[in-house]
Every structure is written in structure tokens, then in C-alpha cells.
Amino acid sequence: VDVFARENGLAVRNPEAVREVSGRILNGEAVGFYSDVPWEGELPPLLVPVTDREKGADEDRRPVCGIVISAEGDRQVFPLTCYLVPRDLTVGIGCRKGTAREEITRCLTRILEEKGLWEGRIARFTSVSLKRAETGIQEEALARRVPFLTFTPRELEQAPGSFHGSPFVEQTVGVDNVCERAAVLGSGAGELLVEKQAGGGITIAIARQDTSSYCVSFGPYAKER
Structure with missing residues (x-):
């Protein structure tokens, strides 16, 4: 289960359930999907597909244990469920030069908790190219095992949508907004889920990738449709 999740850009919400799923399959028991x-x-x-997402006539015939792939990490399709969650969040970030990773961690954790977002959904960090060598952001991305991508001011200007612009930021960086534009651009023009949040010299925005264009695969690699 964990290998399948990793190859398909998914995060295991409750790792303790992996052993339950694997154990039942090894014992020859059917597991739902x-x-x-x-x-x-x-x-x-032994992996049985379930297409009815709501409780219905087939409920009694469903396996007791199953795997659920959903951004909603608490969907109770099976009594015993292993949740796999798409890594669909892009964190756009701007900060003062030399901002410590600990400060970035505290700020991001607070925002995620306030917005009810699970940190395992983070797919990448993004910022302006001037922040490419910013150690604090690099360390935060490394600790979460996700890439840190940067865009030039001109590329950020092409991000679709309406953003909270700042004349000071535009004069300093070359584009009126970094975190929101970087989040949207890094998510493939996804939805701006969390608008600009500022504090302690750090600005953070979060965009959600549209996973309807994505397809998980039971082959060796995940593939874009």
C-alpha cells in the first residue's frame, strides 16, 4: 500500500492501517477499494472495487477492510479503512531574507490548523526565483520531502486570477504578489484555497490542484490523463 501511494503521489493518512490491509491480503481475504x-x-x-460512495443496498456485501483514495480523509466507506490522500496542495511562500526554518514551520502549521488542512496533502513549495537559495524554505521543503520550485517575476505575472497586490513587493521583487501567484502557478492554475496570510515577515498562500485531470495507476507509474 505504501509503495503504491508513493508512486501515485498519495499520502497515507493512517499508516497503522497499512498493516491491517496487507495482513488480510496475505491471509487470502478480500479488501475493498x-x-x-x-x-x-x-x-x-483480492482487491474489490466499490463504486457506490454512499451507504446502500450493497453495504452488507462490502469487505470489512478497504482502501479509500479521497481528499476527504475521513470518508467511512469501510468499517476498517486505510486512507490515501492526494498530495494536492501547493504552498506559495515569501519571507524576509534569512528567515529561520523554525519560524516558517510555526507559521505554516498555524495556518494549516486554522484552515483544517492536513499537512500530508502538501505536494510542493513555490516562490519567486529571487528566493531560490533561501535556506529556511529549502529546509522546510526538505523536511517534508517535497520539491521547492521557483518562478521568475515574469512567469508569476502570468498566473491566472485576482491577487492581493502590494506596491512595495512589486518595487522590491518585480511582481505585485509572490505567495498567491506562486501557489496558483505551482498547482497548475488550481483553486486558491487559502489567500495571502502574513505574519512575522512571512507570507503564505495555498492552492489546490484539480485532481480530476489526474489518474492513479496500478502499473509501475502514475499517469496524467
Whole structure:
């Protein structure tokens, strides 16, 4: 389960359930599979697809244990569920030069908690190219095992949407907003889920990638549709 998740850009919400799923399969028991995200390929033996997301007539025939792929990490499709969550969040960030990683961690953690977002959904960090060598952001991305991508001011200007511009930021960086534009651009023009949040010389925005264009695969790699 964990290998499948890693190859398909998914995070395991409750790692303790991986052993439950694997143990049942090794014992020859059927395990259910439900996904909000499109999937392709052949399901492994003993993995039973469930297409009805609501409680219905087939509920009594469902396996007791199952895998659920959904951004909603608490969807109770099976009594015993292993949740796999798409890494669909892009964190756009701006900060003062030399900002310590600990300050970035505190700020980001607070925002995630306030907005009810699970940190395991973070897919990448993004910023303006001038921050490419910013140690604090690099260390935060490394600790979370996600890439840190940067865009030139001209590229950020092309981000679609309406943003909270700042004349000071534009004069200093070359574009009126960094965190929101970087988040949207890094998410592939996704939804700006969390608008600019500022504090302690740090600005953070979060965009959600549209996973409807993504397809998980039971082959060796995940593939874009």
C-alpha cells in the first residue's frame, strides 16, 4: 500500500492501517477499494472495487477492510479503512531574507490548523526565483520531502486570477504578489484555497490542484490523463 501511494503521489493518512490491509491480503481475504480519483490498470487479486460512495443496498456485501483514495480523509466507506490522500496542495511562500526554518514551520502549521488542512496533502513549495537559495524554505521543503520550485517575476505575472497586490513587493521583487501567484502557478492554475496570510515577515498562500485531470495507476507509474 505504501509503495503504491508513493508512486501515485498519495499520502497515507493512517499508516497503522497499512498493516491491517496487507495482513488480510496475505491471509487470502478480500479488501475493498474506493477512489474519488480516476484510476486505470488491473486491480491486484483480492482487491474489490466499490463504486457506490454512499451507504446502500450493497453495504452488507462490502469487505470489512478497504482502501479509500479521497481528499476527504475521513470518508467511512469501510468499517476498517486505510486512507490515501492526494498530495494536492501547493504552498506559495515569501519571507524576509534569512528567515529561520523554525519560524516558517510555526507559521505554516498555524495556518494549516486554522484552515483544517492536513499537512500530508502538501505536494510542493513555490516562490519567486529571487528566493531560490533561501535556506529556511529549502529546509522546510526538505523536511517534508517535497520539491521547492521557483518562478521568475515574469512567469508569476502570468498566473491566472485576482491577487492581493502590494506596491512595495512589486518595487522590491518585480511582481505585485509572490505567495498567491506562486501557489496558483505551482498547482497548475488550481483553486486558491487559502489567500495571502502574513505574519512575522512571512507570507503564505495555498492552492489546490484539480485532481480530476489526474489518474492513479496500478502499473509501475502514475499517469496524467
